[in-house]
Amino acid sequence: NAGVMQNPRHLVRRRGQEARLRCSPMKGHSHVYWYRQLPEEGLKFMVYLQKENIIDESGMPKERFSAEFPKEGPSILRIQQVVRGDSAAYFCASSPATVEEQFFGPGTRLTVL
Amino acid sequence: GESVGLHLPTLSVQEGDNSIINCAYSNSASDYFIWYKQESGKGPQFIIDIRSNMDKRQGQRVTVLLNKTVKHLSLQIAATQPGDSAVYFCADFPGSNYKLTFGKGTLLTVNP
Numbered sequence: 001n002a003g004v005m006q007n008p009r010h011l012v013r014r015r016g017q018e019a020r021l022r023c024s025p026m027k028g029h030s031h032v033y034w035y036r037q038l039p040e041e042g043l044k045f046m047v048y049l050q051k052e053n054i055i056d057e058s059g060m061p062k063e064r065f066s067a068e069f070p071k072e073g074p075s076i077l078r079i080q081q082v083v084r085g086d087s088a089a090y091f092c093a094s095s096p097a098t099v100e101e102q103f104f105g106p107g108t109r110l111t112v113l
Numbered sequence: 114g115e116s117v118g119l120h121l122p123t124l125s126v127q128e129g130d131n132s133i134i135n136c137a138y139s140n141s142a143s144d145y146f147i148w149y150k151q152e153s154g155k156g157p158q159f160i161i162d163i164r165s166n167m168d169k170r171q172g173q174r175v176t177v178l179l180n181k182t183v184k185h186l187s188l189q190i191a192a193t194q195p196g197d198s199a200v201y202f203c204a205d206f207p208g209s210n211y212k213l214t215f216g217k218g219t220l221l222t223v224n225p
Binding site: 004031033035040041042043044045048055056058059091093095101102103104105106107 | 147149154155156157158159162202204209211212213214215216217218
């Protein structure tokens with residue numbers, strides 16, 4: 001069984017560009033979560049999605065950040081007009097139903113120059 | 114503020130020794146806790162969990178202890194191996210059943 005997949009693994013953007021991060025959940029999982037990790041810190045919740053629905057986006061900045069989980073295809077975390085402070089590791093997790101054990105992907109490391 | 118936090122940012126042990134990583138949580142309503150291991154460049158990996166109706170849970174070489182009175186939990190790793198070197202996080206679900214809250218993590222270094 002393939003685990004949670006994320007791509008790209010590393011992404012470099014210049015200030016003002018857009019970043020698109022993709023997450024394919026584990027097979028059979030319909031719940032997706034995005035977390036951000038700054039250097040030497042724990043992961044911070046950003047958003048929780050189910051197919052075609054955003055359930056909770058309370059951890060995501062209201063400007064420049066958006067997330068979707070379409071009926072077909074991966075979940076996308078989109079960051080517009082990136083700034084240096086967006087540099088971080090972004091992790092996606094999935095679960096088969098609500099909660100509890102969330103399986104994490106390898107992360108996308110975003111560097112903003 | 115964060116629901117969970119760790120006492121020590123780093124822990125260095127000799128191979129074969131036992132390791133103990135501690136964690137404090139603040140939300141007395143939290144009823145489910147998870148320990149994750151994160152190796153360099155990888156995502157968090159589930160190690161062991163415990164519910165608040167338990168004081169202790171054992172896995173393979175790992176034991177989690179929960180003290181609800183002082184809101185403290187610990188992860189014990191027996192016969193620590195070099196492959197155990199990683200950052201260890203405790204996490205819980207304060208206030209929701211899906212929003213994992215992580216502490217900062219403890220870096221465990223195992224010396225051969």
